Amino acid sequence: MRLGLCHWHILEAVPYKRLSTRWALQTHRKRVKQGTGKQQGIIIPPKTFCLKMPVMRTITRVAKQMAQSPVCGCQISVMPIRSIGFSPRQVPSDASFHSVSFSETDHPRVLITGGLGQLGVGLAKLLRKRYGKNNVILSDIRKPPDSVFYSGPFIYSDILDYKNLREIVVNNRITWLIHYSALLSAVGEANVPLARAVNITGLHNILDIAAEHGLRLFVPSTIGAFGPTSPRNPTPDLCVQRPRTIYGVSKVHAELMGEYYHYRYGLDFRCLRYPGIISADSQPGGGTTDYAVQIFHDAIKTGRFMCNLKPDTRLPMMYIDDCLRATLEVMEAPAPSLTMRTYNINAMSFTPEELAIEVQKHMPELEVVYDVDAVRQAIADSWPMNFDDSNARKDWGWKHDFDMAELVTTMLNYLNSGRLAIQAN
Ligand SMILES: NC(=O)c1ccc[n+]([C@@H]2O[C@H](COP(=O)([O-])OP(=O)(O)OC[C@H]3O[C@@H](n4cnc5c(N)ncnc54)[C@H](O)[C@@H]3O)[C@@H](O)[C@H]2O)c1
Ligand SMILES: C[C@@H](O)[C@H](N)C(=O)O
Structure with a gap:
């Protein structure tokens, strides 16, 4: 990540706690207006205190060069943004962070927020296998079941509590944040107000903490980030995004804010738009x-499934193993391979009727009836039918393993084996 230094080079030597983005830009603009553009000094943000001397010399040299060159008509000198990065949120002067650095060979220290939902526990299992049990911390605001609590580190974390989140990141030397x-x-x-608070205000806390502490940040987006005016079959990475749900609006906001923080502050933001998992x-x-x-649970438990979407509602879908592997792969992808920061990923696309027919190949007695939920149907009708994920496949080698037939076999085998185990006990 490189940045034209012309936007940044006027930072004064003031105590870093007083430094804010707005202040820096205001000063810059004032200088440009006055035509002075002279350097008084350069801020040394907390992170750079731990940088080695050659880096400091580079900063000073570039700052001097900039002082000698006209502020506008900018000859663009570039330098890595992290060398001069500063915190997007003002922090108290006694905060003792920014000193943690990991070499490329170290394992990441991972925090997963919202980890007790559909995806978090499975992701923790995958990451713990790869990076070690104690290097992956699950967090949520709910009480974990015994099986989760005793399988690895778990911590309470409400993403709306900024200070608590920061404390967790600092005390546990977190380097990767997976925001679920x-x-x-x-x-x-x-519950729109709650969705707005968790999905938007909560995200702001996450972004600021990730930027301040130099974390690699993963935020999942969704097929729901598209709306009725997007091309639906297939939906490319870049197109009109006018979702009609608060969920979709918050996810477009997350995509844009993450990318903005990436370009503005050098945040290592990575985002995949998941299909239905x-x-x-x-x-x-x-x-x-x-x-x-x-449908799988009901097929096995009762042999009857009542579907809340119309039989011909086509949506992109993915088996969880593919979703979690994609997440790991994009987190490990070398930065230069990522030509974008937000990618569609896909595996299959089907309607309730097609899924029911596939399940009935294994369980011909399954009865499916339709009782359409108007809210869900309206949402589904505005979402992509098929996802174009060619950029993910090209850039970092995304490839799904499970198609619909494999998905159905795997789900039924898993649930049937669980049922047989219960019956045997
Ligand atoms: N599951 C899918 O099909 C799917 C598809 C696309 C994208 N995603 C995205 O993946 C992520 C994980 O999805 P999921 O299916 O596991 O979601 P989920 O709804 O099952 O779990 C979300 C978790 O967030 C927690 N949470 C709520 N408020 C919180 C707060 N204030 N602080 C901390 N945690 C809080 C909940 O307790 C819950 O455990 C979400 O961001 C979702 O948008 C999921
Ligand atoms: C698609 C995804 O974001 C989620 N499963 C939902 O339906 O809301």
């Missing part, structure tokens, strides 16, 4: 695609 907390599409429509051992959290999980 959210209210999904259907529950979001049922289907899992056997975790329950979905109140979304529009939940039917595609429920």
Whole structure:
């Protein structure tokens, strides 16, 4: 990540706690207007205190060069933004962070927010296998079941509590943050103020903390970030995004803010737009695609499934193993391979009717009836039918393993084996 220094080079030697983005830009603009553009000094943000001397010399040299060159008509000198990066949120002067640095060979120290939902526990399991149990901390505002509590570090964290979040990141020397907390599409429509708080205000806390502490940040987006005016079959990475749910609006906001922080502050922001995710051992959290999980549970428990979407509602979907592997892969992808910071990923696309037919190949007795939920149907009708994920495939080698037939076999095997185990006990 490189930045034209002309936007940044007028930083004064003031105590860093007084430094703010707005202040720096105001001073810059004033200088430009006055035509002085002379350097008085350069701020040494807390992070750079721990930089080695050659880096400091580079900063000083570049600052001097900039002082000698006209402020405008800018000859663009570039330097890595992190060398001169500063915190987007003012911090108290006694905060003792910014001193943690990990070499490339160290394992990341990962914090997962909203980790007790459909996806977090599975992701923690995958990451712990790779980076070590104690290097991955799950967090949520809910009480974890015993199986989760005893399988690795768990901590209470409310993403709306900025200071608590910062304390967790500092005390645990976190280097990667996977931000899963959210209210999904259907529950979001049922409680818009809460969805706005968690999905938007909470995200602001996450972005600021990640930027201040130089974290690599993953925020999932969704097919729900598109709306009725987006191309729906297929939906490319870059197109009109005018979602009609608070969930979708908050996710577009997250994509744009993350990318803005990336270009503005050098935040290592990475984002995948997930399709509807289907899992056997975790329950979905109140979304529009939940039917595609429920059908398996009901098929096995009662042999009858009542679907809340119309039979011909086509949506992109993915088995959880593919989703979690994609997340790991994009987090590990070398930065130069990422030509974008937000990617569509996809695996399959089907309608309730097509899924029911596939399940009936294994369980011909399954009865499916339709009782359409108007809110969910309106949401689904505004979402992509097919996702174009060619950029993810080209840039960092994304490839799904599970198509619809494999998904159905895997789900039924898993749930049936669980049922047999219960019967045996
Ligand atoms: N599951 C999917 O199909 C899907 C698809 C696309 C994107 N995503 C995204 O992936 C992420 C994880 O999805 P999920 O299905 O696991 O969601 P989920 O609804 O199952 O879990 C979300 C978790 O966030 C927690 N949470 C709520 N408020 C919080 C707060 N103030 N502080 C901390 N945690 C809080 C909840 O307790 C819950 O455990 C979400 O951001 C979601 O938008 C999921
Ligand atoms: C698609 C996804 O974001 C989520 N499963 C929802 O339906 O809200």
